[in-house]
Amino acid sequence: MADVQVASWTLVLPVKRLTIAKSRLADAYPQHRPEFALAFAIDTTAAALATPMVSGVVVVTDDPTVALAVTALGAKVEPDVPDAGLNEALAHGAAVAARAGTGVAALSADLPALRPSELTSALAACGTGRSFVIDLPGTGTTLLAAGPGVELDPRFGVGSALAHQASGAVPVEHAGIVSVRRDVDTAADLAHAVQLGVGPQTAEVMSLVLGGVIGSEGLAC
Numbered sequence: 001m002a003d004v005q006v007a008s009w010t011l012v013l014p015v016k017r018l019t020i021a022k023s024r025l026a027d028a029y030p031q032h033r034p035e036f037a038l039a040f041a042i043d044t045t046a047a048a049l050a051t052p053m054v055s056g057v058v059v060v061t062d063d064p065t066v067a068l069a070v071t072a073l074g075a076k077v078e079p080d081v082p083d084a085g086l087n088e089a090l091a092h093g094a095a096v097a098a099r100a101g102t103g104v105a106a107l108s109a110d111l112p113a114l115r116p117s118e119l120t121s122a123l124a125a126c127g128t129g130r131s132f133v134i135d136l137p138g139t140g141t142t143l144l145a146a147g148p149g150v151e152l153d154p155r156f157g158v159g160s161a162l163a164h165q166a167s168g169a170v171p172v173e174h175a176g177i178v179s180v181r182r183d184v185d186t187a188a189d190l191a192h193a194v195q196l197g198v199g200p201q202t203a204e205v206m207s208l209v210l211g212g213v214i215g216s217e218g219l220a221c
C-alpha cells in the first residue's frame, strides 16, 4: 500500500476500432476476433466500474459499438484523436478525466480476467505521483496512474515498462494482482485469462468459439 493513498480514481480506457483491434488474435480466431475485442472492453469496463475506488470511467474510442456498450454500463465516451495513436488518445482522455479532481489512471482495455478486488489493491499501491503496473510478460504496462493534479504523460507501446520507469513513474508491487497484469494480445494470453476466470462477455464469446466448427477456431495454449 502507498504511504499516502489517493481515495478516488477516474480511469481512462482506450479501445481501437473493432475492425482493426486485436490483430494478434486473427490467426487463431479469424471469425471471432472483433467479438473478443468488444468482449474484453466490456468486461474490463464492468470490472473497473465495480471497483469502489473508481469513481468514473472514460472510454476513448471511435467505435460506435463499443461506445454504445460501455455507455450502457455507465462509462463516459470520448472520441479518439484522429490518427494520433494510443498515447495521444490517453492524454486526451486523461485531460477530460482530470476535470473530476480525482487521481487519473490509464488502464488497458484488454484485461478480461480483471477482478475489482485486485484493481483495488493496485490502485491502493499507487502513490500521489505517477505509478504503473507492469504486464505479465514483464515489458509492457497495463495501468499508469497519476495522482490529482499530476500529468499522466503516457508512454505506452513496445517496451513501455522501461519507458514509464525512465520517465520517473514508480512500479507497483506485483504480488496478488495477476488479473490487472494479464492483458490479452495472443491466443496463449487468452488461454491463461480463461484459466484465471474471464468476465461474462468474454466467456460467452469463448463458448461460441468452442461450440463452433471444431478445428476452424480453438482454444490455443
Ligand SMILES: Nc1nc2c(ncn2[C@@H]2O[C@H](COP(=O)(O)OP(=O)(O)OP(=O)(O)O)[C@@H](O)[C@H]2O)c(=O)[nH]1
Residues within 6 Å of the ligand: 014, 015, 016, 020, 021, 022, 023, 024, 025, 060, 061, 062, 080, 084, 085, 086, 089, 108, 109, 110, 185
Ligand atoms: N482509442 C485508442 N485505443 C487504442 C489505440 N491503439 C491501441 N488502443 C487500445 O489500447 C489497448 C492496448 O493496445 P494493444 O494491446 O496494442 O491492442 P491492439 O492494438 O488492439 O492489439 P494488436 O492489434 O494485436 O496490436 C487496447 O485496448 C487497444 O484497443 C488508439 O490509437 N486509440
Ligand SMILES: C=C(OP(=O)(O)O)C(=O)O
Residues within 6 Å of the ligand: 108, 135, 139, 140, 141, 142, 155, 156, 157, 158, 159, 160, 161, 183, 185
Ligand atoms: C501497448 C502496450 O502493449 P501491448 O500492445 O502488448 O498491449 C504496452 O504495454 O504499453
